[in-house]
Amino acid sequence: MDSTVDSVGTDAAPAARAVGVWKVYGTGAAEVVALRDVDVDIASHRFTAIMGPSGSGKSTLMHCLAGLDSVTRGEVWVGGTRLTGLSDAGLTRLRRRQIGFVFQQFNLLPTLTAEENILLPLAIAGRKPDAAWVRTVVNAVDLAPRLKHRPAELSGGQQQRVACARALITRPDVIFADEPTGNLDSRSGTEILGFLRESVRRYGQTIVMVTHDPNAAAYADRVVFLLDGRIVRELFEPTAERIFEQLRHLEPELATGAG
Numbered sequence: 016m017d018s019t020v021d022s023v024g025t026d027a028a029p030a031a032r033a034v035g036v037w038k039v040y041g042t043g044a045a046e047v048v049a050l051r052d053v054d055v056d057i058a059s060h061r062f063t064a065i066m067g068p069s070g071s072g073k074s075t076l077m078h079c080l081a082g083l084d085s086v087t088r089g090e091v092w093v094g095g096t097r098l099t100g101l102s103d104a105g106l107t108r109l110r111r112r113q114i115g116f117v118f119q120q121f122n123l124l125p126t127l128t129a130e131e132n133i134l135l136p137l138a139i140a141g142r143k144p145d146a147a148w149v150r151t152v153v154n155a156v157d158l159a160p161r162l163k164h165r166p167a168e169l170s171g172g173q174q175q176r177v178a179c180a181r182a183l184i185t186r187p188d189v190i191f192a193d194e195p196t197g198n199l200d201s202r203s204g205t206e207i208l209g210f211l212r213e214s215v216r217r218y219g220q221t222i223v224m225v226t227h228d229p230n231a232a233a234y235a236d237r238v239v240f241l242l243d244g245r246i247v248r249e250l251f252e253p254t255a256e257r258i259f260e261q262l263r264h265l266e267p268e269l270a271t272g273a274g
Contacts (some may be wrong), residue, residue, distance in 0.1 A: 172203025
């Protein structure tokens with residue numbers, strides 16, 4: 016991995032992309048169109064936030080990009096691998112090797128120590144840990160003194176740091192984070208966002224984060240806004256104020272059905 020994001024060329028191939036993606040649930044009167052002909056490239060070695068009103072399709076888009084949900088039409092790619100049409104076994108292999116996840120609920124195994132939770136993706140994949148990289152990741156999230164503790168013995172912020180370390184330990188092509196600060200107090204949330212930001216700058220990681228919080232999204236390099244299943248705006252080098260203003264402008268569009 017490159018040591019800093021600044022060393023990476025801006026013309027790097029996308030870490031993930033959606034091409035003409037539709038996602039439809041149900042049929043007939045019960046049909047719900049969650050995504051409508053979405054095209055988006057997720058830049059490598061960058062931090063992308065996905066935002067939009069409730070029901071806009073932001074979590075659906077992330078789940079489709081991560082191979083957690085199939086698309087109705089269109090194509091999804093992670094790196095040079097086309098997810099669309101992959102078998103369940105193929106998707107499982109891809110998620111283990113190329114994708115990391117951080118969820119709002121932490122999803123740690125309660126019977127395992129922090130260290131065992133961090134190393135779990137490697138164990139599942141049958142890969143031997145790289146001792147130097149393990150130390151780097153553990154130090155990055157400041158967990159060295161807590162490695163032998165189980166989740167019940169850790170604070171919420173510490174549990175989410177374990178989850179972040181677990182996501183990074185396999186050196187994935189892209190990490191998907193779904194409301195990663197949603198269950199944390201403001202101080203712990205700031206620590207997690209700082210770690211995600213630093214993982215992009217220092218280790219060249221690619222982050223895609225779904226959030227409803229303008230302050231959280233301001234840590235990103237780019238914010239993509241969804242409305243009614245479509246990408247309607249994007250913002251580079253965002254600030255919380257600029258993000259809030261963009262969200263405010265979506266409200267009239269939401270009311271009139273535009274976009």
